[in-house]
Amino acid sequence: MKISRLFQQKKAVYSFEIFPPKPTADLNAVRGAIEALSALAPDYISVTCSAGGSGNSRTPEIAQMVKACGVEPLAHLTCINSDRAAILDALEKLRRLGIRNVLALRGDRIPGAPDSPDFSYAADLVRFIRGNGYDFDLAGACYPEGHPDCPDLDTDIEHLKQKVDAGVTHLNSQLFFDNEDFFRFRDRLAKAGIDVPVQAGIMPLVKKSHVDRIVGLSGAKIPAKISRMVARFYDTPDALQEAGIAYAVDQAIDLLSAGVQGVHLYVMNNPYVARRITESVSPILRELNGVPHAD
Ligand code: FAD
Numbered sequence: 001m002k003i004s005r006l007f008q009q010k011k012a013v014y015s016f017e018i019f020p021p022k023p024t025a026d027l028n029a030v031r032g033a034i035e036a037l038s039a040l041a042p043d044y045i046s047v048t049c050s051a052g053g054s055g056n057s058r059t060p061e062i063a064q065m066v067k068a069c070g071v072e073p074l075a076h077l078t079c080i081n082s083d084r085a086a087i088l089d090a091l092e093k094l095r096r097l098g099i100r101n102v103l104a105l106r107g108d109r110i111p112g113a114p115d116s117p118d119f120s121y122a123a124d125l126v127r128f129i130r131g132n133g134y135d136f137d138l139a140g141a142c143y144p145e146g147h148p149d150c151p152d153l154d155t156d157i158e159h160l161k162q163k164v165d166a167g168v169t170h171l172n173s174q175l176f177f178d179n180e181d182f183f184r185f186r187d188r189l190a191k192a193g194i195d196v197p198v199q200a201g202i203m204p205l206v207k208k209s210h211v212d213r214i215v216g217l218s219g220a221k222i223p224a225k226i227s228r229m230v231a232r233f234y235d236t237p238d239a240l241q242e243a244g245i246a247y248a249v250d251q252a253i254d255l256l257s258a259g260v261q262g263v264h265l266y267v268m269n270n271p272y273v274a275r276r277i278t279e280s281v282s283p284i285l286r287e288l289n290g291v292p293h294a295d
Helices: 004-008 026-038 059-068 083-097 121-133 154-163 179-191 208-218 222-232 239-255 270-290
Strands: 013-018 044-046 072-078 101-103 137-143 168-173 200-202 260-264
Touching: 004 013, 004 072, 004 137, 004 154, 004 168, 013 026, 026 044, 026 059, 026 270, 044 059, 059 072, 059 083, 072 083, 083 121, 101 121, 101 239, 121 137, 121 154, 137 154, 154 179, 168 208, 168 260, 179 200, 179 239, 200 208, 200 222, 200 239, 239 260, 239 270, 260 270
Parallel strands: 013 044, 013 260, 044 072, 072 101, 101 137, 137 168, 168 200, 200 260
Antiparallel strands: none
């Protein structure tokens, strides 16, 4: 199913993001995680691609595994290091595998890797996919605190409008920890005439490595509540995990209370964390979406 239909049918869409195993690892290394995540019945699961020349190569197979588990996949596709021929190959593969939804991304610039001769921005990729007659639903990325390459949020939103006008049907946000940033962003998108659904990205901060690496890479602002949590529990993994799950649940419920159109969890292939959060959030999602209780 196309994800745009899910947004038409539901008040709030709920999804997970996973990443493929390293190129040297067996693809089956993620099968167990995909099965466990699928059993939680998210509306869809998105599959990242690593940046770089061959970065898109394992995403289609993982997306196919997700589909085989009965959940709609959203395949990420970056263009910054690819030419038109490589993108056409990737699109053909996705089409052959029956993938209906693609997250069209520029990707981060990798030092030393040659830039694409054909694509400078994600909007170029969106125009290219539409121009070649592919019938994918196309999602795009957005940044509630602004994209780091852009001097200010207003300019970033102007660029985002160009991407949406090129044919994006929904937006997935970068992770953030202060919901007020997302609410202000949502208001600015409405003023800019961006009216496609926007899903809020939440990353449960449950491991030291998340604190050290991923948060740094995303550039997300760290509220005092998170700083206290990390300072207190940095060397006690179980406590950090519990605190991180509680923070993510609180964030998701506040977002749903404020009427967001969807929550996208960066679950880092961790079914335990996904399950704990889903157990708290799904009764609310069921009420919002008018799904009767199982009992
Ligand atoms: P764009 O939309 O092209 O924007 C990039 C920058 O260019 C912005 O600063 C924008 O303001 C600017 N810009 C856009 N158009 C113009 C223009 N016409 N003139 C001047 N400036 C312009 N990375 C991966 O490698 N693999 C993944 O799987 C992946 N998944 C992601 C999923 C989500 C939900 C998000 C939020 C990010 C993801 N990323 C991923 C990271 C992403 O690739 C980087 O943030 C990248 O730097 C920007 O990609 P984009 O598609 O948002 O780019």
